[in-house]
Amino acid sequence: MMSGRGEPKVEMRTEKLLIRNARQIVAVCSNGERVLCGEAMKNPVILNQDGGNNGVSLVIGSDGLIKGIGSTAALSKGIRFSKIIDATGKCVVPGLIDGHTHPVWAGDRVHEFSLKLAGASYMEVHKAGGGINFTVEHTRQATENELYATFKQRLEGMLRCGTTLVECKSGYGLDAETEIKMLKVIQKAKRELAIDVSSTYCGAHAVPMGHTSGAATIDVIQNQLPKIVKLIKDGQLEVDNIDVFCEQGVFNKEQTRRILTAGRQAGLALNFHGDELHPMEAAELGGELKAEAVSHLEEISDAGIKAMAESGSIAVILPTTAYILRLKHPPVRKMIEEGVAVALGSDFNPNAFCMSMPLVMHLACVNLRMSMQEALVAATINAAASLRKSSTHGSIEVGKVGDVLILDAPRWEHLIYQMGNHEKLIEYVIKQGDVVHQRDSNKR
The missing domain is CATH 3.20.20.140 (Metal-dependent hydrolases)
Structure with a gap:
């Protein structure tokens, strides 16, 4: 398809959700591991924002599956999003x-x-x-x-x-x-x-x-x-x-x-x-x-x-x-x-x-x-x-279901450190790219 100036028109596709600029995305796995044992349990995969404070982003597709993890610019090229969540200074972990x-x-x-x-x-x-x-x-x-x-x-x-x-x-x-x-x-x-x-x-x-x-x-x-x-x-x-x-x-x-x-x-x-x-x-x-x-x-x-x-x-x-x-x-x-x-x-x-x-x-x-x-x-x-579900659940990897939590904290460890404060800490619960729970802003 050509634009009015004779240039090819870039077709935009629509995906469900962009979570952009997170301080950390805790992927847990990166190579499709079924399970982690021994020393591997001590080293879950964690993606951090770079030294220039460029955060890490995540795309969940219209089918509810994870499509990409990385920089916002690289992930969003040629894509419209039904919803965008700014996660600046926050952390993303698997459901x-x-x-x-x-x-x-x-x-x-x-x-x-x-x-x-x-x-x-x-x-x-x-x-x-x-x-x-x-x-x-x-x-x-x-x-x-x-x-x-x-x-x-x-x-x-x-x-x-x-x-x-x-x-x-x-x-x-x-x-x-x-x-x-x-x-x-x-x-x-x-x-x-x-x-x-x-x-x-x-x-x-x-x-x-x-x-x-x-x-x-x-x-x-x-x-x-x-x-x-x-x-x-x-x-x-x-x-x-x-x-x-x-x-x-x-x-x-x-x-x-x-x-x-x-x-x-x-x-x-x-x-x-x-x-x-x-x-x-x-x-x-x-x-x-x-x-x-x-x-x-x-x-x-x-x-x-x-x-x-x-x-x-x-x-x-x-x-x-x-x-x-x-x-x-x-x-x-x-x-x-x-x-x-x-x-x-x-x-x-x-x-x-x-x-x-x-x-x-x-x-x-x-x-x-x-x-x-x-x-x-x-x-x-x-x-x-x-539960025989690790091929689809349990980590933030391309092709897995888009089940994630967004934590209003600078480090993911707050999820464990903050004892009994989860209604304030967990800002979003996202299921297959859909927001199924959002923290009441009055409870911050």
Whole structure:
């Protein structure tokens, strides 16, 4: 096409978003890494403004994917933008990823908190009819709409704290009807909310009252799972993972193996609880089965660490759990030194009511002795890998989804350093190039 003066007319294309002149863009990865382990966790990729104070810019395309990172002049040539955000003096980091939550339930357990403060253990509360069993009773009674209303509020709270991808479990039903009800609630959120969701079937979260673990194992494998698989095949559900609470007095190692094997045969990823309250050789089992992830691991053995490092299974560490239950901390430093990929999760549930991944990262640094760089890696690319999503999420790289946070701070570390100030620090939460949360300017 020619202009009026006989010169070629440059066709302008339109992209969704330009974030320009940031002081820092924390890309985390730059070479398409699936996961970062060992020393690599200490060295996430960070792009800084140059000595002349020329900032770093980011383009997110009309398809919601990242198109370029670099100088504003180079990135914006021949492009119109639907929206431009000036990030001068500010920092851009990937959207945070929460690798372990239980956010669908009815009936809070605030009354149990005082019992725990007085010294009651998790299992003592559980055996007295509290804990998971209390939540199961209330969740069974709640309607699908009632569960969705509170679930939606919780996910929106997580989004405001910077989480753009979250793993969500069922597990407060313990029967086919309620587990399916919970999975349908999660499915609705997948379709309707701005946050991305990885869904997990956790029918083996506890042994139902009046049942044995053996009977519960059979029910999960022969009754619950086949019904869920049928709904998946019929297109009514999308379920990504299967989980089991491998614990003394719940499901033993062999029962866990049987349930996980059945889940894998159904096409689900293995992402389960293990070695939390007692050493169960769950990490060894995870390594043997090449599970995508094992969570908790407060009681992991040296052999379990070696097995997970060799298999590539990711350790999803939950700092809130040890904090609230006053458990010993998982040996995260040894895991990292031995080559285990460590991820983080909030463990949001009625027992650990935490929606904030920045707070989780803070606890990981203070209590588990992770560096801030390691905590960021664990809450981004490694958490994405635990959910089989690191090819699309978890870092700021060309071709990945445009999920980022803009921090009103001169260094990205403020995300961890500023304890409990995230409603002021996080200025924008951006999902696939769309602003899904913006800080109230009156709260600066």
